[in-house]
Amino acid sequence: MTGPIRIGDEWYVTVAAARADNNPYVLKSDDSFALFDRVGDIRAWGEGEQGLYHRDTRYLSRMELLVDGLRPMFLGATVKERNNLLIVEAMNPDLLADGALRVPKGEIHLFRAKLLWDDACWEHLRLTHHGLEAVDLELTLQFDADFRDLFEVRGTARAQRGTAHPPRRQGDTLEFAYDGLDGLRRTSRVTLQPSPDTWGEREVRYRLHLTPGAELHLYCTVACDVGETPRTRAPGYDAAFRANAQAREHQARGAGRIRSSNPLVERWLERSVADVAMLTTELPTGPYPYAGVPWYSTTFGRDGLITARELLWLDPALARGVLECLAASQATAVDDERDAEPGKILHEARQCEMARTREVPFERYYGTIDATPLFVALAGAYWRRTADLAFVRRLWPHVLAALQWIDRWGDRDGDGFVEYARRSSRGLAQQGWKDSHDSVFHADGRLAEAPIALCEVQAYVYEAKRYGAELAAALGESTLAQQLEDQAATLRRAFHARFWCEELGLYAIALDGDKAPCRVATSNAGHTMWTGIAAPEHAARMAQRFGEPDFWTGWGIRTVAAGQARYNPMSYHNGSIWPHDNALVAMGLARYGHTDAATRVMDGLFEATLHFAQHRMPELFCGFHRRDGEGPTLYPVACAPQAWSAAAVFGMLQANLGLEIDAPAGVLSLRSPRLPSFIDWLALHDLRVGEASVDLLLRRYDRDVGVQITRKDGPLEVRVAV
Template sequence: MIQKVRLGEEWYILAAASPVDERRRVLKDNETFAVFDRFGDAQSIGLGEEGIYYGDTCFLSHLEMQIGGMRPMFLNSTVRGDNGLFVIELMNPDLHPGTDEAIPKGVLHLFRAKLLRNNASYEHVRIVNFGLERIRTSLTFLFGSDFKDIFEVRGFNRTRRGVDLPPQVSVAEVLLGYRGLDEIVRHTRVEFDPAPQRLVQDQAEFQLDLAPKEEAHCYLTIGYEEGQASAAPRPAYFEVYRRCDEEMRARQQQRCRISSSDPLFNSWVDRSTSDLIMLSTRLRDGEYPYAGLPWYSTTFGRDGILTAWEMLWVEPQMARGVLGFLAANQASDMDPARDAEPGKILHEARNGELARLGETPFRRYYGTVDATPLFVGLAGAYHQRTGDLEFIRSIWTNILDALSWIDEYGDRDGDGFVEYARHTEKGLAQQGWKDSHDSVFHHDGQLAEAPIALCEVQGYVYDAKVQAARLANLLGDHEMARRLESAAAELKREFNRRFWCPEIRMYALALDGSKRQCAVGASNAGHALWSGIATEEYASQVAQSLVSADFFCGWGVRTLRADEVRYNPMAYHNGSVWPHDNALIAAGMARYGMTDKALQIFTGMREVSLYMDQHRMPELFCGFEKRPEEGPTLYPVACSPQAWAAASVFYLLQACLGLSFDAAQNRVCFRNPRLPDFLDSLSFRDLAVGNATVDLQLQRYPHNVGINIVRKDGNVSVVNLA
């Protein structure tokens, strides 16, 4: 399993085992998510992540179905395209050999269907006898709960835990309970319909007696309850299924829909769309994309912001939900134990037992250097996309507080650059998006000393000030706008003077606490193109480096150049490939007119999607060189799905099309659009611009793209700029 231990006052996550089956299946509904194996079971083996979770608690850690006392034989399983239903098909092995009740393999067909809704898992099991003789055997469910916190599942070792409560068993249900050290009582209610012939605290057994072609059905509901146990009846399986199906269809209709001439690309887009719908959780301020399953099913500031940014042209309301939540949870006081400072934007929020007890610092944790400028940047980008100035007014105080944090707390030594250093030994040592302990270092491999000024963060700050200046002008504060514009221009000059490293023909990864360059070739430099802080000359050199053989492995841009001393294609941040990182880099290249290089990245990512189970783009994969007729090498503990990885396809598409919006003029703008070779044609349906919508048909030509308006509803224009 994954072990999380303290070494040298750092947090590490060590993988001490491989996943038993890479083809695990995941479901999620708001705060509830489930990880099953392909049989539909959950077992405490491999990484130990299988189970059903509510928030940060595993409320069912063991679930196993047996036929005749044996595990069924696998036929097939899939999660439906919209992620609403997990369907499994099984058959019996040879049962009871040498007896009068012997059943040859493949006579019984077992069908399982699972879905999540309203803090519960619902399952329908159907057994059909396709034999010629009457069959008598048993169907058994084994189940249990350890009520572990997600950090315990990840390997956090606790010196003491709460107490398990005595199980309560009735005719058709079992109630399991746990009283945590936080004094919260958590219950798991396991219900069967019809009632089994035998039911004990960890097992239910049904006796089957089926004539030829006869079938039997049973239904299993597993619900989570916190505090006082409730006996309120839950709706029946098919009623829940109907509601889920209707809701999923409605949610898919609420966004721009994309289709193309390439069925495989369509599968990537459709799976990404469904993953983002599944990962999005309804909060008070709107929907928020939770970062990823299974380890990061919660609000992350940086992840939520970048996911919303990638999705902004498709679904702008996601950005509004992210901005609203982060504004409401912005730090207002100094709190070293949480790395919190006034105006700082949240890194991560947790609600499990360990977070409540303070055994981890992550209940409301602010140890991120980049979420705050990215928050301001997203606010500006959201307004450009929507023209929604009233919402900007509603969070303007939060934007001003974020800008104050940048200048007063982010710039620790007054040199104009934003640095980080943790305040608590429990916190993250590295606080950029590459937050592994060894991700920031010098050319000789020596780790950089804090406070550290990351290359990409200066670009985020530059963009934040540019965007805030534009918003200040719109809100009538022209003096503030002038100050911000001047500060952004000065930052750009100093950044290009201090961070450019001729030896590596790139921007340095960072400046350490002594203001020495970390002269390391890393993908972070590509983000300087995305933010616009790079000069034209330096942008060209960075882009050329990133598509060279030392960086581009054939699938995508590695996080670290292959000749660096800490390069390792199997490392989390020092040689792997991250789809969201590649999407931002491609957008940066297109920004500077190097769309041909962006298309190279787009094509590599599309080929990755062909090899991924269910065409689902994972959080990351290993950075090994692409080899003929072989797929990319998976990273064993990557989250899949992961929000910003799922959103990467939409941002790659936007980058290559040069797609932008002028909300004030109700215009859709394409600047030097290009499509990759695998897309001959592309269509957008219900692309929203203000209160109008438009359907577009795009056709690829050798050096440009033809754009036709198929339908428009309302006042909207489409401009193709050379």
């Protein structure tokens, strides 16, 4: 399990047991998610995180199925391709009576199908008798609901809790209720059809008589309600299943599709599409990819923005939803406890009891230094991808507010660099994407003192200024456009002068509060190529550095190079491998023409996926060097799925293909396209640009890639540069 403790003024996540030990099966729908063990149960053992959660509160902490008091024997389990259904198959163990064998193992087949929909978990349980004689069985279902806040599950101690009411039966429903300290009643309603023979306080029992060949169907729905009145839901499992499937199909419409010659690549792509779809929640402002399950199943500004950028070329609708949400939640006033200032973009939002009572500071928290420039950059990238001027015009006041935040609040000392220093008494001390307490340090291992100017943040600001200029020009504000271009050029010159470290062959990770560079070899420097702030000669040097053994593991690029102070391949940020980080570096390498180096990154991560359960790319994994005959080493509490890790493959494909879309000009271009050695051909279907759409087929040859337009509808020019 994990749990935040305090180290000085920092939130830190302790680990007492690895999630990899039980490898739970994950389902998510909108604001609900669930973690099940391999037989589909939620087991109330130890301090594990299994459960059914809604809005960061655990509504079901136990759900165990027993046959004559024994757990079924596991046969197999899978989460279906669209991530909307968990299928579990099991059988009865040997059942004894007075020491004699009454029912041999394997005569009763148990089939469980679970899905989440409409703030409820729906289960269909089917029992089939394959024996030759009739049998009598007792089937028991045990339930409990602890209504623990997610931060409690992670280990945060609470001085007091709300009131948990004794379970009560209401017809065919068993109700668990909790009145929180935030004034909300939360209720779990367990409805069973047909009605059990025996009802207990926390369990129900069925007495079953099964003749040979008999098949019996049971249904269990666990509804998560907030407030006194239960919501109206689908009439049963079948209706919920149909509605869930239709929603998944609707979600996929309008996005491009990819096929590959390699079935294993297709499985990676299909899993990634399904993971992003599962994590995406339909908010009032549109679709938003929640960051990851279990710990980050909510809106995170940075994660949503980067996920949307990785997928932008394939599905711009997600970027629009992210921009809408973050514009609606943009800070409008100074609030030190939230680390908020006017124009700043959200870091994290939570709806749980501890956030609502301010026991944790994350109800609406703005302690991120990079989300604001990333917001402006996504707005500009979205414009270039879609030419949607009406939307850009509506978003423009928020873009202006974000640009003003960069200049006024982001650069507080006026030195031209954007830096952070926490104001909140309980917020995050490190406010870049590497937000561990020990992630920014000097070559001798000393932690950097705030205010801290991260190298990748300056790169994001540079891109924000350039995209801001493009948006201003599109809206007819030529004077502002020129001002922003001039500011970007000034920042680029100053950045090269202050951050480049010739002895490292990289940009320093940061400048500390004394403006001294932190001369540490980190992957952060690679993001400078992604945004274009890096000098070409520096990019060439970095392309070489990231391929050297201290960075390159064979699976991917480490966050911190081996041999650096604080390097640890098992750390969260100081030597591990993050797929989204690798994807951004690969996109940057390709931008500067180092496509072979970008292809190597995709090659390593593809090989890693072959060892991950369900081909699912986790949040991160350990940075040990690749060894023959062994797979990558898992990080014990990594989220899986994680949105920006799932989307990483699409960013890497774009990098390999050199694919760029200029919708205002009606041009799709591929610059020096490459395919990895494990892909012979790649087909892109229904790639939409404005009113046009196109299908492309790319084939790999010895020295280049051939591009064939197999279908084109509407006005679109396709350019290929070798």
